[in-house]
Amino acid sequence: MTFQAERKSEPILQIKNLVKTYPNGTKALKNVSFEVPKGAFLSVIGLSGSGKSTLLRCINRIHEPTAGSIFFEGQDITHINEKHLREVRKNIGMVFQHFNLIDRRSVLNNVLMGRLGQLNDHFLGGIFQKWPEEWIADAHEALKIVGIADKAYVRADGLSGGQKQRVAIARTLVQNPHLLLADEPVASLDPSTSYSVMNYLRDLNQKRNITVVCNLHFLSLVRDYSTHVIALRNGEKVFEGKPTDITEQWFKDIYGADAKEVEIN
Numbered sequence: 001m002t003f004q005a006e007r008k009s010e011p012i013l014q015i016k017n018l019v020k021t022y023p024n025g026t027k028a029l030k031n032v033s034f035e036v037p038k039g040a041f042l043s044v045i046g047l048s049g050s051g052k053s054t055l056l057r058c059i060n061r062i063h064e065p066t067a068g069s070i071f072f073e074g075q076d077i078t079h080i081n082e083k084h085l086r087e088v089r090k091n092i093g094m095v096f097q098h099f100n101l102i103d104r105r106s107v108l109n110n111v112l113m114g115r116l117g118q119l120n121d122h123f124l125g126g127i128f129q130k131w132p133e134e135w136i137a138d139a140h141e142a143l144k145i146v147g148i149a150d151k152a153y154v155r156a157d158g159l160s161g162g163q164k165q166r167v168a169i170a171r172t173l174v175q176n177p178h179l180l181l182a183d184e185p186v187a188s189l190d191p192s193t194s195y196s197v198m199n200y201l202r203d204l205n206q207k208r209n210i211t212v213v214c215n216l217h218f219l220s221l222v223r224d225y226s227t228h229v230i231a232l233r234n235g236e237k238v239f240e241g242k243p244t245d246i247t248e249q250w251f252k253d254i255y256g257a258d259a260k261e262v263e264i265n
C-alpha cells in the first residue's frame with residue numbers, strides 16, 4: 001500500500017530517490033522515496049544507524065543530500081540558496097533528542113527563538129532581547145499549554161529533560177510551522193514523561209494541523225501516536241504503511257530475525 005492511494009490533497013512533503021553519502025563514504029540513505037500527506041503523523045523506524053536522523057537532517061538541509069530531491073509544499077527545495085532556505089525553514093520546525101536549547105538563556109527566551117526566523121534583517125530583537133510584546137505574550141501562552149508557565153524566567157539548564165523537551169515544543173508552538181521534524185524526541189526521557197511529550201506532539205498535529213515526521217524507537221509509541229510509518233534498514237526504505245500493518249514478519253524484516261519487541265510503559 002502507498003500513501004498516495006488515500007491522498008486527499010497534495011502531499012506536504014515528497015522525497016524522491018534521496019541519496020546521502022557522507023564524505024567518509026558511508027552510504028546513509030540509498031534511493032529513498034516516499035510522500036507525507038498533509039496532516040499526517042509519520043513515524044520513521046529502524047535500527048540504530050539505519051539512516052533516520054540523516055533523513056530528517058536532509059529534509060531541512062542541515063545535511064546536503066548527495067542525490068535525489070525534496071519537495072516541500074510542492075516546491076523543490078533540494079538546491080535552493082541560503083536566503084530562500086531561511087524562508088522555507090520558517091515553516092519547518094525541529095525537535096531533537098537532546099532538546100537543543102540555549103542553556104544560559106531563560107526558558108522564555110528559548111521559546112521566543114521559535115520566532116527568530118520571522119524577525120526581519122533590520123530588527124535585532126532576538127540578540128538584544130527586545131521582542132515584540134505580543135510575541136512575549138504568545139510565548140507565555142505556549143508555556144502554559146505545555147504546563148510550565150511558572151518556569152518562564154528560569155535558565156534552561158535548570159530544567160529536567162522532560163521540561164526541556166516541553167520548552168522545545170513551546171518553541172515550535174510559537175513558530176507555528178507547517179511541518180515538524182522530531183528526531184527521537186523521547187529517546188532520553190523516562191516512560192511516563194515520554195507519553196506526556198508524545199501527547200503534546202499529538203496536540204500539535206491534531207489541534208494545530210501541523211504535519212509531524214518523527215523518528216521513534218518504541219513500536220508501542222508508533223502504534224499509539226502515528227497515522228503512517230516508514231521503516232529504514234541500512235539506508236533503504238523497507239516498509240511503508242499504517243502502524244497496524246506492522247506484522248510480526250514485518251517486525252523481523254525491519255529489526256532482524258532475532259529481534260524482540262520491547263514495550264515502553
Ligand SMILES: Nc1ncnc2c1ncn2[C@@H]1O[C@H](COP(=O)(O)OP(=O)(O)OP(=O)(O)O)[C@@H](O)[C@H]1O
Pocket residue numbers: 022023024026027028046047048049050051052053054055
Ligand atoms: N556525520 C556523519 N559522518 C559520517 N557518517 C555518519 C554521519 N552521521 C551519521 N553517519 C552514519 O550514517 C549512518 C546512518 O546514521 P543515522 O544517525 O542517520 O542513523 P539513525 O537511524 O538515526 O541511528 P540512531 O537511531 O542511532 O540515531 C550510520 O552508519 C552512521 O554511522
